[in-house]
Amino acid sequence: MTNAGHRLLWTIIALLMVAGAAAALAASLGALPGVDPTAALLSADLVSxxxxxxxxxxxxxxxxxxxxxxxxxxLLARELGGPGGALRGTLSQPGRRSGRTRLAADVLADALVRDLTDNPGVRRARVVLTGTPPHPDLWIRVDLTADAPAAGVREHVRAAVRRFAATADCQPAHLDVTARVEPGPS
Structure with missing residues (x-):
């Protein structure tokens, strides 16, 4: 599910909870027509x-x-777990001749993190691979310094993803990059 889908889901849940609470409050204050605020919550027939x-x-x-x-x-575990279905194990690609090339997904993610943090404007990076090869989804979060030039960092991320795709011999089906700028000195 995308970030927009998550926001929509939690907005709907919040609105339903607020509507239920508002209806209960209105009933208890006698603001709803046909509802007696002094009446019992459950009727005697329902209790029997x-x-x-x-x-x-x-x-x-x-x-x-x-x-x-x-x-x-x-639902809470999926929301707190980050991008779902993280790729575990290996990416396996057929070779040009007989045989296969196997690359550990964690090693590929760590290599991309190192490549991303080579730029002085990138303080930290996090990479998550999801989906299935040869077209996995790639989730990247970079924390930038306050003085990092946005255009330079954008090109650096694009170049790092191109190098990743060439090294792993797999083109990401979906690329999600989140950049956060850390506040500068006061």
């Missing part, structure tokens, strides 16, 4: 039906709560 269905009603509520908690945990 709940008790008649025991223990299945309690079990159903527990299972529903567990499913919602599991869905929330999975």
């Amino acid at each position: 039906r709940w008790r008649m269905a025991a223990p299945w009603s309690t079990l159903a509520a527990a299972v529903a709560g567990l499913l919602v908690a599991l869905a929330g945990q999975r």
Whole structure:
């Protein structure tokens, strides 16, 4: 999922929670027509039906709560885990003659980080490979010094990605570069 998709998903979740809270507040203040703020939250008929269905009603509520908690945990783990499906192991390419060339994905990512940090304007870099070869997705984050020239760094990143593609013999299907500028001295 893209960054825009993540923002949209969390915006929808936040709006649903705010709408639910606003409806509950309006009902408790008597601002909703047809709702008595002094009435019980659950009617006597609903409470008696709940008790008649025991223990299945309690079990159903527990299972529903567990499913919602599991869905929330999975969503949170995906959000905090960074780009999903990080490429592990090796990139394997057929050779020009018989045989294969195998390159460790972590070694390739580390080499690209070293190449990116060769520029004096780049303080730190992080690279994540996702997807499948021969067209993996490439996620790059560079932290720039306050005085780094944007055009020079942009060209340096482009050249580093070209060298990466030539070395690994794989053209990235998707390239996502995030640049953060660190604040300069006061």
